[in-house]
Amino acid sequence: MSVAVTIRDVARQAQVSVATVSRALTSPDLVRATTRERVLAVAADLGYQPNLAARGLITGKTGNIGIVVPDLNNPFFTGVLKGVQNQARLASHAVFVADSDEDPAAEEQLVRAMAKQVDGVILCSPGIDEQQVRELAESTTLVLLNRRMRGVPAALMNSGSGLRQVIDHLVALGHHRIAYLNGPRTSWSNKERRRGLRIAVQRHDVDLVDMGPFPPRYEGGLQAADLAMAENVTAIVAYNDIMALGVLARLRDRGVRVPDDVSLTGFDDLMFGALxxxxxxxxxxxxVPAGRLAVDLLLDRLANRDAEVRQDELDTQLIVRATTAPPA
Amino acid sequence: MSVAVTIRDVARQAQVSVATVSRALTSPDLVRATTRERVLAVAADLGYQPNLAARGLITGKTGNIGIVVPDLNNPFFTGVLKGVQNQARLASHAVFVADSDEDPAAEEQLVRAMAKQVDGVILCSPGIDEQQVRELAESTTLVLLNRRMRGVPAALMNSGSGLRQVIDHLVALGHHRIAYLNGPRTSWSNKERRRGLRIAVQRHDVDLVDMGPFPPRYEGGLQAADLAMAENVTAIVAYNDIMALGVLARLRDRGVRVPDDVSLTGFDDLMFGALxxxxxxxxxxxxVPAGRLAVDLLLDRLANRDAEVRQDELDTQLIVRATTAPPA
DNA sequence: ACCGTCATTGAAAACGTTTACTGTGTGTTT
DNA sequence: AAACACACAGTAAACGTTTTCAATGACGGT
Incomplete structure (x- = not known):
């Protein structure tokens, strides 16, 4: 284990005071060019790396940001994480990650635990209740992901528009009776999707069969498939891809052909769909862009605490593959 | 933003010195029970949370661990991350994560950047070369994941045994001519898998067609499928699941039935396979267990720097589903 | 009574930075 | 020539902890 080289070592070797070294590194314009270069040379030579903890102690900034997600096995969240990680690195911030295992209580606790070690945290939590989020937002600078709440910055994805595109697509193909398989009732995403749904439905005058909620997993799809078929629909709109895969599997087992007998759509496009x-x-x-956006919002907010609260929304886009076709 | 409450505030309110507060929190047996309780009560009351940066500054421990992975979109690594995150929390450590985007140079740099902020780092890097890993291990306590290297602790998964089980299974079904689709030649995993392969092959006296390397992705599978079929094999063993999915898709397009015409196996069992x-x-x-193990190894090593270097290996297990059957 | 041990506490020095304050010297203005 | 601004660099005080050291008192054994 190499002994840590401190600012003092650099100062001694460069024959200047520690203050000068500090300045050479953090506010280069305050020191004469020749000495700055000498200092930097020595620093590089010694492999000096400032101790961020010490720096943070005095500046009050840690240079870290945190993100808490409900499940690291869910590609949705790891996509976000990837974007976060990516953008954070560009801003030379490090990323703390915490996985709450879908437990809202843990989420709250994790945010609090993180709070002291980061400048701000990005919260992906469909589950935790609004009151608690608000409390957290008081003690930490918070950015929400895919969830809108008054007064809290948020990186949003316009799922409502996505679902509207789905319905437009199905109607254009000639479908009139469509099932929507709900995800968790309380989740912001599901609410948004239903909102888009309602708008599209009343615009087109189609029969909507609103079913569920179902668990947003493969098993949920297995379960929902039979119920949907019993409703004599010609198209099934699932809450997300993984649920759609469950529906697909169950339909195949029953000998129902997709898209010949019934059309099916998913939501999220997280890799399995294409395969x-x-x-x-x-x-x-x-x-991924949402993760990046979240970082930008967070950094913006930190830089300038009393700017207006931004809630930016990213567009979603329908990807037409092979599970939709005109009804038989 | 709430004003931070420091140890001094607690001390004042509890009518003791800061030293006593510190002791009450970190070594409770050094302070009288009655005062300890008073201090703790005040601390809880004020919502005091120790500043980890300050503590770290003096103890030299940060209470953080880092993990660097090549790609956060790869479920293999997020599985590991999940395990790491999980076990770290049990040991009340926080987790820094960095994604190198498959760039070995970035990996090295990331480890170095992290090094100052963590007690140790877990490195999942099939790509980075041995010499560099060794240099990193000098300046940081390192645990490798799924890669064995003399003198460096490692959490390993016995892929050799897994591949042996695959071959045993195929041979038992009656296959004699089997293709193995290689992943990246340099990766430790691929080497291990081939080692298992060689052992099984010579034990059973089967014809092995060693093909590739192919990119360990869906497209790699598409490409490999045709080559393998041209070799007149009755079974195809792919480097991993995602590649196997590519093979499967290509075979279906060509009208080759699985498992009737040819058997197919993957490796990793990361969700898609079952679906x-x-x-x-x-x-x-x-x-996930590997991630947990890595944390244990890291913590062990930190606790006791000159214990012997542990390289623990976890078992893998064949999961027989529906893509393997006796040859036609 | 005296000494030693021990439990309990406090004072103060660290840890590695940044930054306000103070000095220098140099050049410019009057 | 005096005064002043200014660029540059150093001193020292913070930041919030932990930990060494010393001080106090109580208690048991002689």
Missing amino acids: CQPPLTTVAMPV | CQPPLTTVAMPV
């Missing part, structure tokens, strides 16, 4: 058979028509969620 | 059609026979990699 399954037939490839799934779905809506692409810009998860 | 595709037909469900994929594969080898389950214990990624």
Whole structure:
């Protein structure tokens, strides 16, 4: 283990005071060019790396940001994480990550624990209740992901528009009776999707069969498939891709052909969709850009605490593959 | 933004010195029970939370661990991350994560950048070369994941055994001519898998067609499928699941039935396998336990720097689903 | 009574930075 | 020539902890 080289070592070797070294590194214009270069040379030579903890102690900034997600096995959140990580690095910030295992209580606790070590945190939590989020926002600078709440900055994805595109697409193909398989009732995403749904439905005058909620997983799809078929619909709109895959599997087992007998759509476009058979028509969620956006919002807010609260929304886009076709 | 409450505030309110507060929190047996309780009560009351940066400054421990992975979109690594995150929390450590985007140079740099802020780092890097890893290990306490290197602790998964199980399974079904689709030649995992392969092959006296390397992705599978079929094999063993999915898709397009015309196996068992059609026979990699193990190894090493270097290996297990059957 | 041990506490020095304040010298203005 | 501004660099005080050291008192054994 190499002994840590401190600012003092650099100062001694460069024959200047520690203050000068500090300045050479953090506000270069305050020191004469020749000495600055000498200092930097020595620093590089010694492999000096400032101790961020010490720096943070005095500046009050840690240079870190945190993100808490409900499940690291869910590609949705890892997509976000990837974007966060990416953008944070560009701003030379490090990223703390915490996985709450879908437990809202843990989420709150994790945010609090993180709070002291980061400048701000990005919260991806469909579950935790509004009151608690608000309390957290008081003690930490917070950015919400895919959830809108008055007064809290948020990086949003316009799922409402996505679902509207889905319905437009299905109607254009000639469908009139469509099932929507709800995800969790309380989640902001599901609410947004239903909102888009309602708008599209009343514009087109189609029969909507509103079903569920179902667990937003493969098993949820297995379960929902039979119920939907019993409703005599010609198209099934699932809450997300993974649920759609469950529907697809169950339909195949029952000998129902997709898209010949019934059309099917997913939501999220997280990799499986393109790989399954037939490839799934779905809506692409810009998860990575959303992660990046969240970082930007956070950094913006930190830089300038009393600017207006930004809630930026990214567009989603329908991806037509092979599970949708005109009804028989 | 709430004003931070420091140890001094607690001390004042509890009518003791800061030293006593510190002791009450970190070494409770050094202070009288009655005062300890008074201090703790005040601390809780004020919502005091120690400043980890300050503590770290003096103890030299940060209470953080880092992990760098090549790609956060790869479920293999997020599985590991999940395990890491999980176990770290149990040990009340926080987790820094960095994504190198498959760039070995970035990996090295990331480890160095992290090094100052963490007690140790877990490195998942099939790509970075041995010499560089060794240099990193000098300046940081390092644990490798799924890669063995003399003198560096490692959390390993026995992929050799997994591939042996695959071959045993195929041979038992009656296959004699089997293709293996290589992943990246330089990766430790691929080497291990081939080692298992060689052992199994010579034990059973089967014809092995060693093909590739192919990119360990869906496209790699598409490409490999045709080559493998041209070799007149009755079974195809892919480097990993995602590649196997590519093979599966290509075979379906060509009208080759799986498993009737040819058997197919994957490796990793990361979710898609169970969902595709037909469900994929594969080898389950214990990624989450591996993440946990890595944390344990790291913490062990930190606690006791000159214990012997542990390189623990976790078992893999064949999961027989529906893509393997006796040859026609 | 005296000494030693021990439990309990406080004072103060660290840890590695940044930054306000103070000095220098140099050049410019009057 | 005096005065002043200014660029540059150093001193020292913070930041919030932990930990060494010393001080106090109580108690038991002689």
